[in-house]
Amino acid sequence: MSTNDAKNRLIPAADIRDAHVPGMSAYNELVAQADANHDAYWSRLAREFLSWRTPFTKGLDESQAPFFKWFEDGTLNVSYNCLDRHVENGLGDKTAIIFEADDGQVTRINYRELLARTCRMANALKARGVKKGDRVVLYMSMSIEGVVVMQACARIGATHSVVFGGFSAQSLRDRIQDAGAVMVVTADEQVRGGKPLPLKAVVDDAIAMGGCESVANVLVYRRSGGAIHWHAARDRWLHEEMQDQPETCEPEWVGAEHPLFVLYTSGSTGKPKGVQHSSGGYLLHAALTTQWTFDLKPNDVFWCTADIGWVTGHTYITYGPLALGATEVVFEGVPTFPDAGRFWKMIQDHKVSIFYTAPTAIRSLIKAAESNESVHPRRYDLSSLRILGSVGEPINPAAWEWYHEHIGGGRCPIVDTFWQTETGGHMITPLPGATPLVPGSCTLPFPGIAAAIVDEMGGDVPNGQGGILVVKKPWPSMIRTIWGDPERFKSSYFPPELKGYYLAGDGAIRDAQTGYFTITGRIDDVLNVSGHRMGTMEIESALVSCTALVAEAAVVGRPDETTGEAICAFVVLKGPRPRGDEAKKIATELRNWVAKEIGPIAKPKDIRFGDNLPKTRSGKIMRRLLRAVAKGEAITQDISTLENPAVLEQLAQSN
Ligand code: PRX
Numbered sequence: 001m002s003t004n005d006a007k008n009r010l011i012p013a014a015d016i017r018d019a020h021v022p023g024m025s026a027y028n029e030l031v032a033q034a035d036a037n038h039d040a041y042w043s044r045l046a047r048e049f050l051s052w053r054t055p056f057t058k059g060l061d062e063s064q065a066p067f068f069k070w071f072e073d074g075t076l077n078v079s080y081n082c083l084d085r086h087v088e089n090g091l092g093d094k095t096a097i098i099f100e101a102d103d104g105q106v107t108r109i110n111y112r113e114l115l116a117r118t119c120r121m122a123n124a125l126k127a128r129g130v131k132k133g134d135r136v137v138l139y140m141s142m143s144i145e146g147v148v149v150m151q152a153c154a155r156i157g158a159t160h161s162v163v164f165g166g167f168s169a170q171s172l173r174d175r176i177q178d179a180g181a182v183m184v185v186t187a188d189e190q191v192r193g194g195k196p197l198p199l200k201a202v203v204d205d206a207i208a209m210g211g212c213e214s215v216a217n218v219l220v221y222r223r224s225g226g227a228i229h230w231h232a233a234r235d236r237w238l239h240e241e242m243q244d245q246p247e248t249c250e251p252e253w254v255g256a257e258h259p260l261f262v263l264y265t266s267g268s269t270g271k272p273k274g275v276q277h278s279s280g281g282y283l284l285h286a287a288l289t290t291q292w293t294f295d296l297k298p299n300d301v302f303w304c305t306a307d308i309g310w311v312t313g314h315t316y317i318t319y320g321p322l323a324l325g326a327t328e329v330v331f332e333g334v335p336t337f338p339d340a341g342r343f344w345k346m347i348q349d350h351k352v353s354i355f356y357t358a359p360t361a362i363r364s365l366i367k368a369a370e371s372n373e374s375v376h377p378r379r380y381d382l383s384s385l386r387i388l389g390s391v392g393e394p395i396n397p398a399a400w401e402w403y404h405e406h407i408g409g410g411r412c413p414i415v416d417t418f419w420q421t422e423t424g425g426h427m428i429t430p431l432p433g434a435t436p437l438v439p440g441s442c443t444l445p446f447p448g449i450a451a452a453i454v455d456e457m458g459g460d461v462p463n464g465q466g467g468i469l470v471v472k473k474p475w476p477s478m479i480r481t482i483w484g485d486p487e488r489f490k491s492s493y494f495p496p497e498l499k500g501y502y503l504a505g506d507g508a509i510r511d512a513q514t515g516y517f518t519i520t521g522r523i524d525d526v527l528n529v530s531g532h533r534m535g536t537m538e539i540e541s542a543l544v545s546c547t548a549l550v551a552e553a554a555v556v557g558r559p560d561e562t563t564g565e566a567i568c569a570f571v572v573l574k575g576p577r578p579r580g581d582e583a584k585k586i587a588t589e590l591r592n593w594v595a596k597e598i599g600p601i602a603k604p605k606d607i608r609f610g611d612n613l614p615k616t617r618s619g620k621i622m623r624r625l626l627r628a629v630a631k632g633e634a635i636t637q638d639i640s641t642l643e644n645p646a647v648l649e650q651l652a653q654s655n
Pocket of ligand 1: 311312390391392393394395416418419420421422442504505506519521522528531532533
């Protein structure tokens with residue numbers, strides 16, 4: 001099937017028994033309810049899905065827009081909602097987490113044990129002086145302990161900030177400092193693909209850089225037993241801290257707006273922003289979307305392959321499934337170890353029924369399966385699957401079709417979920433028992449989400465015509481502010497010309513017939529590489545901070561078959577433009593430099609050297625030309641304003 005045929009294919013919604021949202025009429029009814037009374041709609045769901053200590057009396061408070069508040073006078077505890085209430089309802093013996101380690105070892109933990117462990121952890125945090133409102137940074141391996149620490153923070157009202165284990169010491173330090181964390185929780189090492197990788201050593205380096213004086217304690221989870229340095233005044237073993245702690249801990253009842261977590265993400269300019277989320281509104285959407293988007297039922301085995309260092313891991317590992325009392329798989333390793341059949345084997349072994357992963361993973365596993373029959377999904381029993389999900393980047397129709405046919409056996413609907421760190425949970429997505437699917441389209445807004453496409457002045461754009469993706473009304477799980485920078489929050493997400501709409505930062509188009517949304521990509525200088533979000537400016541600053549070598553740098557994205565987008569850097573060195581082996585050597589040096597500054601995920605794939613960068617006469621770098629050069633396109637654009645046209649030729653050749 002050609003890409004175009006696939007794109008035009010409308011696949012009827014799955015016929016699911018007792019679906020949570022059964023059919024388009026049920027979907028339309030929910031949308032109508034939300035349209036009729038947005039506040040009443042969300043308030044009803046907040047009462048149904050969450051257990052409140054003190055009921056709220058008001059849904060949305062817009063009085064300080066765009067600093068919206070939801071359910072503000074209600075109190076609750078997130079970990080109570082994720083753990084205690086299930087144990088109280090007789091689900092104590094139900095498996096909460098099936099953890100599979102990198103080496104294949106499996107550990108199960110039921111709700112009663114998870115609650116007990118969370119309480120001991122919470123007591124251990126308190127014993128070290130961590131209290132409500134304090135920030136705790138996690139730099140952890142994928143583990144049951146990672147989830148436990150997040151839940152324990154929620155239990156005592158501490159705000160967690162998880163930093164993905166692939167970020168560098170420098171990035172970690174910046175986040176610890178910005179959050180003013182009182183504690184860092186880490187592991188000695190993480191084990192991925194059979195190899196131990198340092199975590200504690202990176203924390204040591206981060207703290208040694210200075211500026212982390214707020215950190216009183218570093219808690220270390222012993223994962224690998226690898227050698228680490230020990231700073232007696234500050235470092236504590238997590239198991240020792242927990243061992244004598246009681247298995248009960250009264251939850252700290254917090255207001256619905258209490259910050260549950262801050263998660264750093266890249267913006268188009270400057271340093272990463274600390275996206276601050278609430279407790280009540282966030283948890284509502286986490287639970288609601290986990291139930292409706294995945295049609296999650298009590299007997300499902302849910303597996304989201306994300307890392308807890310990203311928002312997907314927060315919402316669809318730590319919070320959503322647990323808030324519903326589900327059984328979920330948590331995986332420490334990588335999809336290609338010991339071979340590229342790992343995901344399929346795990347689905348088979350654990351009888352996974354709902355599987356949620358990223359297009360990059362699918363694309364790389366397609367390649368592997370096509371070149372090696374022994375890891376082809378047909379070699380595994382995937383009959384337990386009933387729903388598939390995709391997240392983080394656009395899924396191209398060819399990958400969609402393969403996922404549908406080879407993993408879903410042609411019978412499992414794929415929910416292509418569009419959302420962002422800032423949105424807390426799904427925004428535009430099919431609901432599997434309701435929405436007919438179109439490969440490559442995230443289809444329709446989740447009921448209650450007022451997604452729309454507008455022009456630069458906030459005016460509606462007709463279907464069939466592209467524009468800017470916005471959300472016209474506040475929703476419960478939206479970002480509350482940027483940690484410590486409310487002005488940046490306002491200017492990034494609520495620019496004055498957009499009439500108070502939330503600006504997502506993506507372009508989109510709605511199909512003229514179906515009204516279905518397709519995301520066309522970021523409209524700012526944010527790249528999406530393997531579903532990881534990266535600011536071009538961040539990478540540029542990292543490059544130019546290599547002051548010994550680099551005079552100037554510009555970074556753009558170009559399409560890449562596997563990773564979606566690839567990072568392409570154009571660099572002017574202080575010395576002469578290198579060629580041949582010399583160019584290769586310096587490119588490697590610069591890649592390693594970026595890995596050290598930000599993390600390996602930010603390493604540019606292409607580095608091209610020039611004597612200069614293409615600039616306008618006023619000195620502005622012409623990025624649109626660089627994008628064309630990066631793609632290997634002929635320059636057809638107007639270059640009459642270009643100061644130095646010859647440089648384009650040079651950059652096009654230097655690869
Ligand atoms: O560009 C969109 C893309 O990922 C961005 C959000 O990245 P992040 O905050 O890291 O969150 C990723 C996990 C939710 C969006 O602005 N994106 C995310 N999901 C999709 C997507 N693009 C197309 N289709 C999607 N399903």
